[in-house]
Amino acid sequence: xxxxxxxxxxxxxxxxxSLSHTIQTTGWIIPALQTIHxxxxxxxxxxxxxxxxxxxxxLQRDVPLPDVGRRFLPLIWPVVLVLLVTGSLLTIGEPRRSxxxxxxxxxxxxxxxxxxxxxxxxxxxSSPEFWDKDxxxxxxxxxxxxxxILAWSGIIFxxxxxxxxxxx
Amino acid sequence: MQPFADIISFLENSSIxxxxxxxxxxxxxxxxxxxxxxxxxxxxxLVVDLRxxxxxxxxxxxxxxxxxxxxxxxxxxxxxxxxxxxxxxSNATKYLGNGFFIAKMVLIAVAGLNMVVFHFIxxxxxxxxxxxxxxxxxxxxxxxxxxxLWVAVVACGRWIGFTMQxx
Numbered sequence: 001x002x003x004x005x006x007x008x009x010x011x012x013x014x015x016x017x018s019l020s021h022t023i024q025t026t027g028w029i030i031p032a033l034q035t036i037h038x039x040x041x042x043x044x045x046x047x048x049x050x051x052x053x054x055x056x057x058x059l060q061r062d063v064p065l066p067d068v069g070r071r072f073l074p075l076i077w078p079v080v081l082v083l084l085v086t087g088s089l090l091t092i093g094e095p096r097r098s099x100x101x102x103x104x105x106x107x108x109x110x111x112x113x114x115x116x117x118x119x120x121x122x123x124x125x126s127s128p129e130f131w132d133k134d135x136x137x138x139x140x141x142x143x144x145x146x147x148x149i150l151a152w153s154g155i156i157f158x159x160x161x162x163x164x165x166x167x168x
Numbered sequence: 169m170q171p172f173a174d175i176i177s178f179l180e181n182s183s184i185x186x187x188x189x190x191x192x193x194x195x196x197x198x199x200x201x202x203x204x205x206x207x208x209x210x211x212x213x214l215v216v217d218l219r220x221x222x223x224x225x226x227x228x229x230x231x232x233x234x235x236x237x238x239x240x241x242x243x244x245x246x247x248x249x250x251x252x253x254x255x256x257x258s259n260a261t262k263y264l265g266n267g268f269f270i271a272k273m274v275l276i277a278v279a280g281l282n283m284v285v286f287h288f289i290x291x292x293x294x295x296x297x298x299x300x301x302x303x304x305x306x307x308x309x310x311x312x313x314x315x316x317l318w319v320a321v322v323a324c325g326r327w328i329g330f331t332m333q334x335x
Contacts (some may be wrong), residue, residue: 021289030325030330031323031326031327031329032335034326035319035322035323035326038207038322039210039319040208040327042207042208042210042211042214042322043211043214044205044209044211045204045207045208045211046208046210046211046212046215047211047216048214048239049208050215050236050237050240053240057239059239059240060236062232063228063232063236069238071224071225087206107227124250126232153204155194156200156204156207157197157200157204159203160196160199160200160203161196161200164196
């Protein structure tokens with residue numbers, strides 16, 4: 001674990017940059033960044049959940065699973081880039097809000113897990129019957145889909161909780 | 169407007185509203201649920217809107233796209249309204265005095281109206297063109313308008329948080 005004092009210094013240094021100053025002192029920038037951030041989360045979360053629900057056979061049963069995956073999963077990667085940019089700008093604008101905040105680190109850990117899982121799901125869907133070979137595979141597929149829904153939901157919860165668990 | 173004021177004060181003084189207001193954990197949990205389900209509402213509607221505009225899912229007929237995502241949209245909308253309602257009653261008078269809250273409600277109503285108008289007028293001859301990649305102007309208008317309205321709904325929602333006087 002990184003020393004809290006180092007994080008605090010990094011936060012102070014970031015807060016002193018002119019970019020941070022601009023974000024802090026221009027009232028509309030933070031809500032605007034948060035709005036873009038949430039809209040991107042909407043695209044990403046809806047896309048992955050449509051694939052997860054298809055794996056569970058709850059939606060789009062008449063469309064082959066690989067087709068659903070091809071429609072919704074590739075687009076999440078550019079969206080993740082926009083999320084990283086807006087998220088970084090929000091962190092630069094209010095460094096202490098995130099860097100000294102447990103919710104922020106839970107969110108980042110869940111994000112790393114969710115990105116790997118989504119990448120693996122996308123790869124698995126390139127072979128047509130991957131999750132349908134036998135009973136074991138079908139159960140594994142549903143477990144992966146459930147893990148994906150829970151991870152992305154956890155990210156949204158942790159993201160909102162950043163506002164409530166700030167240090168002093 | 170006395171009956172309306174009575175309803176508002178009844179809701180605001182209910183024990184549920186009191187719990188949401190006073191409990192440290194309840195409000196953030198309800199707010200997180202609200203954000204999560206709003207994301208599903210907006211994201212799934214966007215799938216339909218992009219199809220109407222001819223930007224995505226163009227190999228699928230319109231009705232197949234709506235059948236695929238609208239169950240998710242409606243389910244999520246119910247939870248978003250319920251969680252939003254709980255936040256609203258916890259501080260109803262202050263929300264009603266917030267311009268962004270009023271704007272958000274009006275925009276959601278207009279988005280619903282846009283959907284109804286498209287369903288009953290724009291989509292009357294849907295089977296004739298729903299397989300086309302480029303759809304008739306009313307369909308494209310409905311899709312484009314819907315995107316603008318929902319983006320504005322999310323923006324207003326976020327701005328409520330920055331303009332509400334602390335409870």
